[in-house]
Amino acid sequence: MAVCGPLRRYGRGLGLLAASAVAVGATAAVPTGRAVAAAPSSINIIAVHSGKCVAVDGSSQLPGAPVVQAECAGQAGALWTLRPAASGGGAVNMVNALSGLCLELGHVSGVVRARQAECGGQEGADFRFEDRGTYAWIQPSVGTPAKCLEVTGASHAHGAPLGLTDCHGQTGTAFRQRQPRTGNDPAEGPRAPVVTAADVDGDAKADLVVLGTEGVVSVQRNLGSRFDSGTPWSRSWSNYLGMPGQGRLYFADVTGDGKADLIVHGTDGEISVRTNKGNHFDGGTPWSNNWSNYLGHPGQGRLYFADMNGDAKADLIVHGTDGEISVRTNKGNHFDGGTPWSNNFRRCAG
Numbered sequence: 001m002a003v004c005g006p007l008r009r010y011g012r013g014l015g016l017l018a019a020s021a022v023a024v025g026a027t028a029a030v031p032t033g034r035a036v037a038a039a040p041s042s043i044n045i046i047a048v049h050s051g052k053c054v055a056v057d058g059s060s061q062l063p064g065a066p067v068v069q070a071e072c073a074g075q076a077g078a079l080w081t082l083r084p085a086a087s088g089g090g091a092v093n094m095v096n097a098l099s100g101l102c103l104e105l106g107h108v109s110g111v112v113r114a115r116q117a118e119c120g121g122q123e124g125a126d127f128r129f130e131d132r133g134t135y136a137w138i139q140p141s142v143g144t145p146a147k148c149l150e151v152t153g154a155s156h157a158h159g160a161p162l163g164l165t166d167c168h169g170q171t172g173t174a175f176r177q178r179q180p181r182t183g184n185d186p187a188e189g190p191r192a193p194v195v196t197a198a199d200v201d202g203d204a205k206a207d208l209v210v211l212g213t214e215g216v217v218s219v220q221r222n223l224g225s226r227f228d229s230g231t232p233w234s235r236s237w238s239n240y241l242g243m244p245g246q247g248r249l250y251f252a253d254v255t256g257d258g259k260a261d262l263i264v265h266g267t268d269g270e271i272s273v274r275t276n277k278g279n280h281f282d283g284g285t286p287w288s289n290n291w292s293n294y295l296g297h298p299g300q301g302r303l304y305f306a307d308m309n310g311d312a313k314a315d316l317i318v319h320g321t322d323g324e325i326s327v328r329t330n331k332g333n334h335f336d337g338g339t340p341w342s343n344n345f346r347r348c349a350g
């Protein structure tokens with residue numbers, strides 16, 4: 001789907017399409033690559049690291065208003081069309097659909113900042129999109145080497161200014177487009193190991209379970225005052241690093257033998273249990289399903305695993321978006337339908 005893809009550089013074929021669109025009076029020409037003709041309208045431009053929108057601050061229609069990173073609230077100030085720039089050569093203007101003004105870079109108190117201004121053919125409003133596969137750099141068409149538009153400081157904040165920096169692939173310089181809608185995209189944090197504490201070897205002392213960025217689960221045994229160097233127990237979990245929408249791994253003793261088992265929460269919503277076999281986990285058995293809305297997107301529910309009834313077997317704790325905490329008891333090969341325990345946690349979900 002091109003609508004979720006990166007901003008793409010204007011190619012020859014796209015330039016022709018843009019020219020014909022202009023000829024019939026349309027101003028929208030979206031360089032999405034493969035499906036340009038299917039998306040001839042306004043787009044949101046998303047900062048990949050934060051999932052937030054590039055938008056005119058406060059949806060102002062005044063020249064000089066800052067263009068910043070903002071919550072995607074469905075505001076008109078976050079709608080953009082891309083027009084071939086008068087300077088040609090594949091450059092585009094980023095035109096705000098509400099104000100009709102162009103995003104330009106200019107000096108504000110000695111630093112370069114993005115703002116909107118009349119589209120007067122000025123160099124500071126001409127940009128190119130450098131296709132980086134799953135995202136694009138937005139580069140001013142003047143200047144060598146080319147610089148990159150960035151959310152300053154790789155901020156996740158609403159209102160963070162947009163500036164200019166060198167292009168090293170650093171966080172804050174990746175952008176992509178999407179069809180306009182209300183709500184941010186999932187933020188993409190840096191990939192980092194996920195560390196959990198659980199007693200894997202059954203000596204009643206918690207060990208360290210590390211899911212590395214390469215997808216290997218290793219267990220570092222508790223030696224009383226330090227952990228050992230670790231042993232690999234399971235592999236191929238690089239899509240389970242806890243980022244929003246990815247699968248998740250949990251470690252808790254589901255079987256009741258005192259040794260933590262591996263609980264896999266897939267993007268298909270299935271919960272399966274992989275039993276601790278002493279130096280690895282087995283191939284797993286499905287225990288529950290329909291949990292695809294509990295994978296960590298902002299505002300979604302959460303799942304936890306802990307023994308709630310004292311039988312030494314971990315139960316499933318469901319934290320719904322309605323704020324309810326319910327407990328689903330471990331029945332040996334599945335969890336029961338659950339009992340509400342509390343409804344005081346509405347604002348904690350997500």
Ligand SMILES: [Ca+2]
Nearest residue numbers: 199201203205
């Ligand atoms: Ca242990």
Ligand SMILES: [Ca+2]
Nearest residue numbers: 253255257259
């Ligand atoms: Ca166990």
Ligand SMILES: [Ca+2]
Nearest residue numbers: 307308309313
């Ligand atoms: Ca239990």
